[in-house]
Amino acid sequence: MIAPRSDAPYRRAAAEIVEELGGDAERGLGDAQAADRLARLGPNELPAARRRGPLLRFLLQFHNPLIYVLLVSALVTALLGEHVDAVVILGVVLANAVVGFAQESRAEQALAALAAMARTSATVVRDGRRLRVPSADIVVGDLVVVEAGDKVPADLRLVAVSELRVDESALTGESAPVAKDPAPLEEVGLADRRNMAYSGTFATAGQGSGIVVAVGGRTELGLIHRLVGRTAGVQTPLTRKIARFGRVVTVAILALAALTFLIGVLRGRPVAEMLTAAVALAVGAIPEGLPAVVTVTLALGVARMVRRHSIVRRLPAVETLGSTTVICTDKTGTLTHNEMTVTQVAADGRVYEVTGTGYAPEGSIAHAGGPARPGDHPVLHACLTAGLACNDAQIVREGDRWGPVGDPTEAALVASAAKAGIDTVPERVDTITFTSERQYMATLHADGTVYVKGSMERVLRMCGDRLTGDGGREPIDHGELTALAEGLAEQGLRVLAFARAELDPGTARFDAEPPALTFLGLQAMHDPPRQAAADAVRACRTAGIQVKMITGDHAATARAIGERIGLGGPEPLRVMTGAELAATGDEELPAAAERAEVFARVSPEQKLRLVKALQSRSHVVAMTGDGVNDAPALKQADIGVAMGRSGTEVAKEAADMILTDDDFASIEAAVEEGRGVFDNLVKFIVWALPANVGLGLLLMAAVVTGGQLPILPVQVLWLNMTAVLILGLPFAVEPRDPDIMRRPPRDPSLPLITRMRAAQILLVSAILLAGAYGLFHYEHGVASEAVARTVVVNVFALTLMTYMFNCLSLDRPILLRGVRRNPWVAVGAVALIGVQLCYTYAPVMHEVFGSAPLGGTAWLRAIAVALISYVLVELFKAAYRDSTGAVSRTRRPTLP
């Protein structure tokens, strides 16, 4: 890949590099020094993929078969001496390009803004203090700290590590994490990649620190990036499908236009007239605006989701969200606030009540109605001390509130210890960190004491006896303690168990596992459920979406919280534990996974199995996760959702969507937006296509029956420029249907345009054909050709207007309510009437477009067609609604 150079940083001693870069391997750079380097050398960003310049993007708007047709026809028209027509066509082509350019730029801007939001942050040491800064602000010489879950923000020459493992697959394709083991500061050591951590890779375990040797485009990732030059597109499966549909239709219509031309000429009609007919046909029938509308609607949907706290990382997720059938969610932080407060402590056979709220170290500990001074309750004292000793968190005062720094579970233990006046512990010399798999944490202190805390099951297994009030020990009764813990968990409390052991003072390290322990007690903490989450769960149930809780917590805690959030509705919750999951074979798992609402004591690996099991039952699964080990499940899920606040960079990178507020309600909101985007697209397409089909049919009918052309190319262009744009616009800002979350999820295998919608499109096309063709011949009999053509244009414009009202809901009549919900509908209607009056009466329009003034009865006839169309479509919708009876009624998804 990249030839190793003799001066490559991994071939040099870290100390030498630190000196050369003017850094400090302990205190890092100074703030001012870092700011200066940032200003001088620029941000730590990969050079943006070279974007096409605005001029090129504008010119590309002309790269479109329809535009070619128009340009050729402008040329032919000019050669025929019709200069006005030629200019009109060119004007329309230009306007079309401007509109397309503007829409595309808007979509790209929305997506660029998103990319900026999804940027990562990193930990640096500056002036001896650790800070979290945007990765872009990192400069060469910075001392960077990475921990499990972090993305390495720049190329680092490592100076110190502790069990650091790095997933370098982004760089090397090798998926097994690489153990990092740099040479000491002054040495070169093995002179290989183990000395380094590279930008764009992920720390999957342990931690380490290193000096930044390269940033941005100068990192190894940057070099590769330059070689590959990837450009991120705005395409999704849907936009691709629509673009393909557009291409097929375009080719078909061009062929049809050529055929029409040939038939006409063979029948002896003038070539110029047939050319005009063919051009009008091509212009009228090709749905040229469709792909742009789809892209813009998706981009607008993405922008709305940001306002509702979800950042979509991959555009296709917007489409998938609308068809989500199952949401698997974490408990802590997503369904609850992740604000832990210890409310009860069980020690020495007693249960103590702890008062106080939040993380404030203010409150008291009471037993049997009286205060319990820790001095009189040595086991209680030992249990609270263990909570403070085996702990990496702090509580800090912010204004008049106390907040946690670090793991909220641990911060709660700091607060409970403080309430008993315990605030110091012996110096710590070694640690076994907590992981969800390990389920405990252990610390070794200078006086030889080992403190352990973790889940009840795990800690009890390590305990041989328990501490008694007189300082002695007695055998433990597992059954009794388990019952005690479950009693607390059933109240929805998160229960941690505490234990300790004594080693020889001066022991410096843990051997593999902690020794046999003495049980101290339990602390149970309250984590208030989120009210918004409960509402959102209810909304999901109504929308036919199952919500499942997946948690590492105890089954009883999970069940109690699940009940409070309303996961099972009125029915009792079905809980499956990780152990049951492990005992269930791949064949039975899908059915079991579908049945249960709560999965407790589940490991991240089991999440992956669960997603696959649900998908095997044709579910579209959204899954949340925040840890390093959640990444595979997030990738496997149809919608991987990472937590913006608590999530690791690894999880965010694997996810399709990031919640900025970690709240379950935001997932529900995103699903709602996803459904809305889809709905609006369908509405727009169902509304827009009849104009194309109707115009195509009208022109073919005229040529086949040998009559005069009922509409000229410039008049078709007029309709495209006015009616289609003015009336199409309100669809872009159309609010979601109020009953959008009362429908079942969309079946992703269904086509965008179902049979019923296709029938509706054909119905309106037929009305347009009959109305325009009939009135053209009638008017032609009593008035001039110009008048007859003006009537045809007005029939199209007015019918598209009444049809817009039909399409505001695809299944319910909502004429007035629709206007109140979306005032742009009224604006569009009034504007359209305005421009049509201008078209009909302004002399300049007569010149340019060949229109003519209409009398009152001609207007009435055109209006009649529009109204008849409105009524017929409403009847059609009603008939369809009655025949299925399904549309707006709640329906639970049918479970096999």
Ligand SMILES: Nc1ncnc2c1ncn2[C@@H]1O[C@H](COP(=O)(O)OP(=O)(O)OP(=O)(O)O)[C@@H](O)[C@H]1O
């Ligand atoms: N910092 C910690 N130290 C020791 N034990 C812990 C710690 N945090 C949690 N535990 C114990 O481990 C169990 C599992 O915790 P874990 O963090 O895996 O659940 P969780 O992933 O937070 O739950 P959720 O999936 O709902 O977010 C908890 O029930 C608790 O008993």
